[in-house]
Amino acid sequence: MSAASRPQALAYKTRDRVIEKLGLxxxxxxDGGPYMTLESHAPMAQDKVGEVRVYAGGPxxxxxxxxxxxxxxxxxxxxxxxxTPGESPVPHFTLDSVGAGGHWAFHLDLIPxxxxxxxxxxxxxxxxxxxxxxxxxxxxxxxxxxQLDPRQLAIMSxxxxxxxxxxxxxxxxxxxxxAYLEHWFSLLxxxxxxxxxxxxxxxxxAERDRRNRAIIFxxxxxxxxxxIGGLIGAESGSALRALLKNNA
Numbered sequence: 001m002s003a004a005s006r007p008q009a010l011a012y013k014t015r016d017r018v019i020e021k022l023g024l025x026x027x028x029x030x031d032g033g034p035y036m037t038l039e040s041h042a043p044m045a046q047d048k049v050g051e052v053r054v055y056a057g058g059p060x061x062x063x064x065x066x067x068x069x070x071x072x073x074x075x076x077x078x079x080x081x082x083x084t085p086g087e088s089p090v091p092h093f094t095l096d097s098v099g100a101g102g103h104w105a106f107h108l109d110l111i112p113x114x115x116x117x118x119x120x121x122x123x124x125x126x127x128x129x130x131x132x133x134x135x136x137x138x139x140x141x142x143x144x145x146x147q148l149d150p151r152q153l154a155i156m157s158x159x160x161x162x163x164x165x166x167x168x169x170x171x172x173x174x175x176x177x178x179a180y181l182e183h184w185f186s187l188l189x190x191x192x193x194x195x196x197x198x199x200x201x202x203x204x205x206a207e208r209d210r211r212n213r214a215i216i217f218x219x220x221x222x223x224x225x226x227x228i229g230g231l232i233g234a235e236s237g238s239a240l241r242a243l244l245k246n247n248a
Contacts, residue, residue, distance in 0.1 A: 006170055007097040007104065008067075011078030014095055014177060015065055018082055021185055022058035036240065041233035044072045049232065052240060059188045061085045064244060068231065074101040082184075086209045086247035087202035089113050089192040091126060091157070093184045095177060104170035105146065108137075108180055109160035111216075113209060114200055116157070125196040127159050130183055134159045137176035142169025152222055155215050209247050217241045 018024065029035045038050035050068035063082040068075060076099035084090045091110035098105045110130070116123045137143075138161060146162040153160075161176065163169075219225035219241075229237030 005076075006167070007076050007078050007099045007106075008069075010106075010174065010177065011065070011067075011080055011095065011097040013174075014097075014181065015063070015080055017181065018063060018080075018093075019055060022060060022188070024055040024057040024060065024063060027054045027056055027062075036236065036243075038066075038068060038232040038236055038240075040070070040231065042070075042231050045070050045231075050077075052243070054243070059084065059088075059090075061247065066240065068228070070231070074099070076100070081244060083247065084113075084188070086206035089122070089126075089197055089200065089205055090187045091184065093181065104165045104167060105163065106165065106170065106173060106177075107146070107160070107162045108173075108177055109156050109162075110180065110184055111212070112157050113205055114197075115208075119196070119198070119200070121198065122192065122196040122200075126187060126192060127157060130159045130180060133176055133179035133183070134161065137161050137173065137179075138163075140165075140169050140172050140176075142166035142172075149221070151215075155212060155221070206247065210245075213245045213247060217244050 027035060029037070034051035035054040036052035037048055038052065040046055040049045049070050050066065052067075053065045055063040055065075061083045063080065065081075066077075066079040068077045078097045080093075080095045080097075082093040084092055091113055094107065094109050094111060096105070096107035110127070112127070114122050116127070143163040143165050146164055148162055165173065215221055217225065219229070225237065225241060228240070232240075
C-alpha cells in the first residue's frame with residue numbers, strides 16, 4: 001500500500017463496515033451518482049476534486065462521507081460522520097483520515113448527546129468503556145496532538161483523539177478506530193439505559209443535537225470550513241455544511 005493511499009484505505013474500510021453492519025443504502029444524487037460532486041474553485045486544480053456520499057437505513061439518521069483529493073497540494077482528505085437520529089441518546093460516530101503534504105492526521109470521536117458535566121451515569125455508561133482504547137491510542141509512538149481551539153474541544157468528547165501522525169503511527173491506528181467503532185455498534189444495538197438518562201427526553205435531545213451540530217460545522221468555530229469553501233467554492237461549502245447540520 002502506498003503512503004498516499006493510507007487515509008483513503010482507513011476511511012473506506014470504516015465506511016464499508018458501517019454499511020455492512022447496519023444495512024445502509026446509498027442515497028444517490030439527481031444524476032444517479034454521488035449525492036454531491038465537488039468541483040475545484042482554486043487555481044492550482046481543475047474540475048472534480050471530491051464527492052459527498054449519503055447513506056441511510058438501520059438505526060441511523062444518515063451517514064455522510066466527504067472525500068477531497070488534490071494531488072497538486074498533496075491533499076488526501078476523507079471525512080465520515082455517522083449520525084444517529086436527533087432524538088437518540090446514542091452518540092454520533094466520526095472519523096477524519098487525512099494525508100497532507102507528506103504528513104498524516106486523524107480525528108476520531110463519539111459525539112456526546114447530553115452534557116457530560118451534568119450526567120455522570122450517561123458518561124460512565126457511554127464513554128468510560130472507551131478509556132483504555134483512548135489511552136492506548138494516544139500512547140502510539142509518533143502521534144502529536146492537533147492544536148485545536150478550546151471551543152472545538154468543548155463541543156466534542158474528552159475521549160476524542162485528534163492527532164498528527166508519522167507514516168508508521170498512522171499505520172498503527174486501525175486498532176483504535178476499530179475499538180471505538182465496535183463500542184459504538186454495541187451502543188446502537190443495546191441502546192442507552194433509562195438509568196443513564198435522568199431528566200433527558202427526546203425533545204431536549206433533538207434540540208441539543210441541532211444546536212451542537214450548528215456549532216461543530218460553524219466556520220467561526222472550525223476554520224477548516226473556510227479552507228474547504230475556498231477549495232470547492234462557497235456555494236458547495238455551504239451546501240455541505242447544511243447537509244451535515246440537518247438533524248431532521
